[in-house]
Amino acid sequence: MKTRAVRLYGKNDLRLEEFELPEIKDDEILVQVVSDSICMSSYKAAIQGPDHKRVPKDIDKNPIIIGHEFAGNIVKVGTKWKDQFKEGTKFAQQPALNYKGSMASPGYSYKYFGGDATYMIIPQEVMELGCLLNYKGEAYYEASLAEPMSCIIGAFHANFHTKMGSYVHHMGIVEGGKMALLAATGPMGLGAIEYIINCDRRPSLLVVTDIDEKRIAKAKAIFSKEKAAERGVELIFVNTKDIEDVPEYLMRLSGGTGFDDVYAYAPVRSVVEQADKILGRDGCLNFFAGPTDTKFSGELNYYNVHYASTHVIGTTGGNTDDLKECLKMTEAGLINPAVMVTHIGGLDSAAEATLNLPKLPGGKKLIYTNIDMELTAIDEFEEKGKTDPLFAELDEIVKRNNGLWCAEAEKYLLNAKSK
Structure with a gap:
């Protein structure tokens, strides 16, 4: 199967390419990525290239797919995991693997496993660690944002008092x-x-x-x-x-x-x-x-x-329990991760957005990987809607939702772009 993905070849060298994925092994899972939100950590990996602690030294010959805040659909399940995962269902992902002391993570370290792609292969260690999660929510973006939300949740759990x-x-x-x-x-x-x-x-x-x-x-x-x-x-x-x-x-x-x-x-x-x-x-x-x-x-x-007795701690990332808490609260309608989102784009805008992330205003940049679309601020929908019916409708939808991205907007965008 062919995939289209943004790959890192070296410092500041991101390329959108189409290439062939190998057939999955019995202990792997093939998925379709639908959404991936861009993290500042991806920017750091992109500018540091092989000097980054999670990025392999040989990416000039074996490039990796960037992006680690992703969600999508399970397409094909290897025989080892057929009792736990079903084809045609949605998934969420905890990218902090920590597998046998390795710092390898999706979006930094894998040739076929990263969020800025149409399709990718999830390796067996992800399932072994319980980091691939079945997701029952309506919107894909909510599952993508579960990763940054899990970092936030982990920080609140990590504080301590005496x-x-x-x-x-x-x-x-x-x-x-x-x-x-x-x-x-x-x-x-x-x-x-x-x-x-x-x-x-x-x-x-x-x-x-x-x-x-x-x-x-x-x-x-x-x-x-x-x-x-x-x-x-x-x-x-x-x-x-x-x-x-x-x-x-x-x-x-x-x-x-x-x-x-x-x-x-x-x-x-x-x-x-x-x-x-x-x-x-x-x-x-x-x-x-x-x-x-x-x-x-x-x-x-x-x-x-x-x-x-004042004290200082620091936290980076969240664990799988934090991510599960986020998904549970999101599915129950208790929290709305969309408060973080300010820009929407397609896969063709992901490389440039990642490399220029510190210069871009606003909050989270949400990429829908199976469409092409210029990265666009939600605040710009109204102006673009004067000449483009797509943005006119998206503007009406988000305005009904307190100016926030929402499941209705996601569904409309994906349906409109699929025609």
Whole structure:
């Protein structure tokens, strides 16, 4: 079977190509990819090429397919897995494999296994690890976004707290406590707000900061104070751009106690230093944003580490249980991962979007791999709709959905492009 895929040959060398897939083995599964959302990690792999820790050294001769936030349909199942997986059903994928100590992952390491493809082959280790999941939801994009959402969920599970006189670590955020998400109106921050307001363990106070008023306005349009209050959460958005003493201002919002759980969503020194300064007693700072600078650092108040039991952790990725939690909540309608999506495109736009990801505004770029379409911001649908009926209809659909991508829009797009 032929597939069409974006392959990495070297640093900044991504190519959209058509090539033949081999016949699957008895312990492999052939799938059709429908959607793949582009991750900043894919950008890092693309610019670093063989210097990336997950990318093989010989990609100039054996290129790999990029993309790891994907979902689609199961086409053919090897005999070993026929009791667990059925042809014609949907699937979701946990890309963090950790198989026998190997760092190999889809989208970084495999010749025939990556998300920016029409068809691909899932190797046996994925099923052995329980990382291929049956998906029963309606929309493919929701399963694609389960991977970044699982990273968010994992970060909330990873925080920990202690009690004076005890060395036991109590995992998770403080229920009913005070939480701050700093630099958090980007795609992952919006996903974090969506999850923490709707999960079963919520703070009583949630303060979200950024310095971009346009992004804050979008976040406010998605998350109303009234809706958050119905869930027992006081939600406050703060533009810190012109605030002279940000930590002092945020401390006042906390009532002077500081925050139990603080998340830094940008690898910026001022942000992580603000995060440290607003921690309350036994406060946990989670450095969520992954820096590209191997020497990135900031000041930390070690007096508070010693006497106020403040502590710092970092999380990268989520595990399979986190992804399952996301899928379960999504299928039940408890969370909407679409809050992260700002752009839609076809496979022909994936390479350029990946290589230019830091320069592209907005949130998640969602690629539908079996269509060709210029990467287009949802906010641009109305203007494009003046000359293109496809975008006119998509604009009407998303406007009925609070300006967000949705299952109806996905279905319409895929049907329209298949004609």
